[in-house]
Structure formats: structure tokens, C-alpha cells
Amino acid sequence: MDNTTHDYLTQSDAVKARFDKLKQREVILEVKGLNKVYKSAQGETTALSNVSFKTHRREFVCVIGPSGCGKSTLIRILAGLESYSGGQVLLDGKPVTGPGRDRGMVFQGYTLFPWLTVRKNVMFGLEMNGMSGEEARREADLWLELVGLERFASAYPHQLSGGMKQRVAIARALVNQPRILLMDEPFGALDAQTRCKMQAHLLDIWRNVDVTILFITHDLDEAILLADRILVLKANPGEVQELIEVPVPRPRSVDQLFTPEFIATKARLEALIHPPTAVASDEAETVKPHMIRFTNVADNVE
Amino acid sequence: METTAWFAARQELPPNRRKLLAIGSFVLPILIWCLVSYVPFLWHPMVRISDPGAVDYFQADMLVDKAVFKAELETMQAQGGALPVGGLSNPIYLPPPHKVAEAFYTGFTTPPASKDGLWLHQSLWQSIQVIFWGFLLSSLVAVPLGVLAGTYSAVSRLFEPFIEFFRYLPAPAFGALAVAVLGIYEGPKIAIIFIGTFFQQVLIISNTTRKLDYALLEAALTLGTSRLKLLRHVVIPGILPDLYRDQRILLGWAWTYLIVAELIGTSSGITWFITQQARYEHFENVYAAILMIGIIGLGTDLVLAKLGKRLFPWDKPANKQ
Numbered sequence: 001m002d003n004t005t006h007d008y009l010t011q012s013d014a015v016k017a018r019f020d021k022l023k024q025r026e027v028i029l030e031v032k033g034l035n036k037v038y039k040s041a042q043g044e045t046t047a048l049s050n051v052s053f054k055t056h057r058r059e060f061v062c063v064i065g066p067s068g069c070g071k072s073t074l075i076r077i078l079a080g081l082e083s084y085s086g087g088q089v090l091l092d093g094k095p096v097t098g099p100g101r102d103r104g105m106v107f108q109g110y111t112l113f114p115w116l117t118v119r120k121n122v123m124f125g126l127e128m129n130g131m132s133g134e135e136a137r138r139e140a141d142l143w144l145e146l147v148g149l150e151r152f153a154s155a156y157p158h159q160l161s162g163g164m165k166q167r168v169a170i171a172r173a174l175v176n177q178p179r180i181l182l183m184d185e186p187f188g189a190l191d192a193q194t195r196c197k198m199q200a201h202l203l204d205i206w207r208n209v210d211v212t213i214l215f216i217t218h219d220l221d222e223a224i225l226l227a228d229r230i231l232v233l234k235a236n237p238g239e240v241q242e243l244i245e246v247p248v249p250r251p252r253s254v255d256q257l258f259t260p261e262f263i264a265t266k267a268r269l270e271a272l273i274h275p276p277t278a279v280a281s282d283e284a285e286t287v288k289p290h291m292i293r294f295t296n297v298a299d300n301v302e
Numbered sequence: 303m304e305t306t307a308w309f310a311a312r313q314e315l316p317p318n319r320r321k322l323l324a325i326g327s328f329v330l331p332i333l334i335w336c337l338v339s340y341v342p343f344l345w346h347p348m349v350r351i352s353d354p355g356a357v358d359y360f361q362a363d364m365l366v367d368k369a370v371f372k373a374e375l376e377t378m379q380a381q382g383g384a385l386p387v388g389g390l391s392n393p394i395y396l397p398p399p400h401k402v403a404e405a406f407y408t409g410f411t412t413p414p415a416s417k418d419g420l421w422l423h424q425s426l427w428q429s430i431q432v433i434f435w436g437f438l439l440s441s442l443v444a445v446p447l448g449v450l451a452g453t454y455s456a457v458s459r460l461f462e463p464f465i466e467f468f469r470y471l472p473a474p475a476f477g478a479l480a481v482a483v484l485g486i487y488e489g490p491k492i493a494i495i496f497i498g499t500f501f502q503q504v505l506i507i508s509n510t511t512r513k514l515d516y517a518l519l520e521a522a523l524t525l526g527t528s529r530l531k532l533l534r535h536v537v538i539p540g541i542l543p544d545l546y547r548d549q550r551i552l553l554g555w556a557w558t559y560l561i562v563a564e565l566i567g568t569s570s571g572i573t574w575f576i577t578q579q580a581r582y583e584h585f586e587n588v589y590a591a592i593l594m595i596g597i598i599g600l601g602t603d604l605v606l607a608k609l610g611k612r613l614f615p616w617d618k619p620a621n622k623q
Contacts, residue, residue, distance in 0.1 A: 099526075104525075109517055113522075114617075115543075124527075
């Protein structure tokens, strides 16, 4: 058992071949030297500094980093919901200037339209872009079937569970057939069990649809389980630390959680996100034994 | 458990208790009114003369203060004249419930006093029309303006400061002006209802519009919605149930301006009826008319609430049991 000595950079032949093939594919999204500076009364804060990376067609990229690393800012810039101070964001070689249907977005807070039924929610993007009602309905039903919610087509969002809402949101974004699907901590509000199911579900959808996915998360296991490559950001200012190629072979499942590749990758992510020196110096975050206790001396729990 | 269940903070009661309390909220004031009216030792500060005796200025059915009656009674006893007789009574402005209930019915069956006078239902109908037109005209301008102000900062910055100022001006203050401009009939009355509602309406609706979750607009944008389409396809449907609730509250507001409005120019509608009846001291009719306003107001609101549930099936607060 040489788990600890396994190197996250070592790739099996199959994984290597897969990455080689992936990199042959055309570039969908290219971010070049992206900067974002917030100006406020207190002065300027740099949220993102010189962020560069590329995603290839049908690649699954996860973005991970400590809180305050600007990962949400990054995805909102890519979606066109926020402006940037410098650099370039290119989709299929063309600069991004604002929100558009070529970049689908799934938010953590579901953001389904409460006044529309599930089917109408999915039809929304199509109808906004001029498709006739009948055609949009047929399309929407296909995508609802893909996410397994065809039985709930006439339900309203408030009647659905969190996981189901997020599946509708995914269908609603995918029906527009975007070049890239941006997901901003989409499973962050779900309980552990539902999240696990949703991860499997998302991988299944991704296999069956021609779409590139950029997925933000703070859950290391989630990132390794889903991603081809993981973009690790560091905080203050948000900069790229490393772009890790995940050596865990596909198809993925939770059974791989304890394989040497998985453990090695996770160890590397841990080291990047919670550097050992930083933890030691950060006194407020460590739990120290207390002198005062509010229980009977004999009444011990450990 | 039983006792705490009645008073658990922010917890809804079971349906039967809710119904019981709702009935109680009406029964309780009526009960107090009955007690004060029918139990002679509660209040009853007056004496109704049934036989004036030898007191020269007393008349049958006249109401006098208890103290005056007692003084005259003692005087007569001392002088040995015929003693006045009377029973305890409440002042004329507090008729007992059965009188008001009677007036409620006879109000509709009594023909108008003068030939060109109006029946009670005609007076009520006049009032309803004033409210309807005043509120409709106000809504026609205020709803779009409020929604635009809540959506676009430019509209809000241009209109809201002035409206904030104007809403402090009491609507009746414009009465004389309204008569000068619009004549003495329906015009100035509708104008007062309009002034009373409009400014509040713009501010309340713009505030409601601002409360719409901005993430919904962002979601629509990422789905390829153009900025122009956002208003019609996201903002308006998104706020509709809350807008409807606001309108219900504001309609109640319009009713509160009715009496002042109808006193402007020629007195009309239910106000004319009330002032007329008060002049002849028919206070049971006055109470009956006030009750009618309340019943019409509450009735419309209940109908609108029911309708709201039908119109907005996705609206959780309205459909929550």
C-alpha cells in the first residue's frame, strides 16, 4: 500500500491517452490575464489577478479555492454578469461582452421562476429567443426526460425538493444548447446524500450532451469526482495556483474515493488550499483546550 | 400543552380555533355594545322622561342628565307637586344594537324624504362609483410608474423624491382647489380619492418591485433574455402576487378617504345620507350606514383574497393554510 507515496502527477496510460485526446479538441473558453479590481471608499481590492486558462470541448473543469479567492467573481465574469478590469475572456475566440445564451448558468440558489411550471421554466430560454410555443414545448419535454423530471412537468417549483429544482435549472440552461455550462456551487445547498446523487446525475448528463462544464465548488471530493482538470485558486488576490489534471480514471463513481490516485490528488489539493504553515500560524482557527469547564469534573464525554 | 398551544409565538392555530377566534373578534365588540345598552346599571348617564309630572320644561320622551332629573325630583317632592317619572337611558348617540339592526333593514325600505332624494342603495352605489373611479385612475398611473421606478433607478430618482414630499400633503387640503378645477359633482370627489391613494401607491409598488430577487433577472439574462424583455417576462410576473396584495391594502386606503371626499362640493353618496341622518339625530341610521361601508369593504377584500388564490397558484403565502 504505497498510497502516501503515490504521485498525483502520475497518470495511467488510459488516463494519459484520454487527456491527449481531450487537448486535441478545439478550445471553447479561453481566459487570458483576467483582472478584476473592486473600487470602494476604503480603496481598491483586487479580486482576481492575472487568471489564465483554457477549456476544451466537452471538458469538465472544476474551480476550487479557499473562501475569498474570487471563484464566484470569476464565474460571474464568464457569464457576463459582472465586468472585468483587464485581460480577455474569449468564447470560441470571440470576446464575451455580456450575458448570452451561449453560456448557460446554474446558480446555487436555484433561481427558478416561481410563477412558471417546470415545463415553462425549461421553455423560457427558447421562447425568449423566438422559438414557437409548440416547438419549445417538445424540446423542453426532451430535456426534462434527460434529467428525469418528465412526471413533474406541470408542477410549480415550490412543490419540488432542492435536488429536483437544481435538475430543472440544469435542464433550463441546457435546453439553449450553450457552448459552456457554468455552475456556481450548484449542490452547495443540498444535503450530503442528495449531493451524491446529483453528482452521479450530472456526470450522466455530461456524458450524453455535447457540453463543456465549468463547475465551482469548495468540496474537494466533489471536484476530484467530477473534474477532468481542477483549477486551484488562492485568495487575496485570486490567482491561479495550479491546474491539476485529475489522474482518477473514468467512468467515475464514489467507489474510487479511496484509490491511490484519488487520495494523492486530494492530498495535493489539501496542501494547496490549506497550507500547513498557514494553519499553524492562524491561531484563531485552531481549537485549544480550555481551562474553564461548565460540566462536572467526573462527567466526561471523551 | 393545551394552554401553551393557544399562545405559541409565530405558530399557526388549528383551523377550528382559528374560526372560533375569527367569530369571536366580531362577537366580542357586539357583546360589549349589548352589555352597555341593555344592562341598566352599566353607564346609562341619562334619564328618559316617561311622565313629566309637574316639571314645566320636561316633556315625554325627553332625555335629561341623571343629576338634573334628581334635582327636579327633589324640588317637586319638596313643593308637593306631581313627580316626574323616567327610566335610565344612554345618550342619543349610542342606540342599542336592535335599533341599529332595524335601521339597517328599514334604511333600504324607506323611500327618500324628498322627491328628488336618493334611496339608500342609490347613495351607496354613488359612493362605490367614486371609489371605483378614483382607485382605477390612480392605479392606471401609479402601477406602471411604481413598477418602472422599482426596476429602473433613473425613473426612481426622477419621480420618487417629489412623491415622497407630496405624500405628506393631506388630500382634503386640495378640496377647494379640486372644486375650482373640476366643479361640484363627482369630479373633485374622485380627485381626492386619487390624491389620497396615488402617492402612497407609487412608493409601495416601487418598493415591492425592488424586493424581487435580483438573481431571477440574472438567470433570465443568462438564458438569453434581452434587457427590454426582462420587464415583461420576469419583473411583472415575478411581482404580480405581491402587487395584487398591495392593491388590496391600497383599496382599503381609498375607502378611508371616502367621507372627506364626498363632503367636497355637493355632499353626495353615503356621506350625504350620514350627515342628513345625523342632523335629525337618527343615530341608528348613522351607525347602520357606517356598518354598510365596513361590510362592503371587508366583503370586497374577502372576494379579492379568494380570487388571488385562484389567480396565483404558485404564490405560497396566499395558499398557505
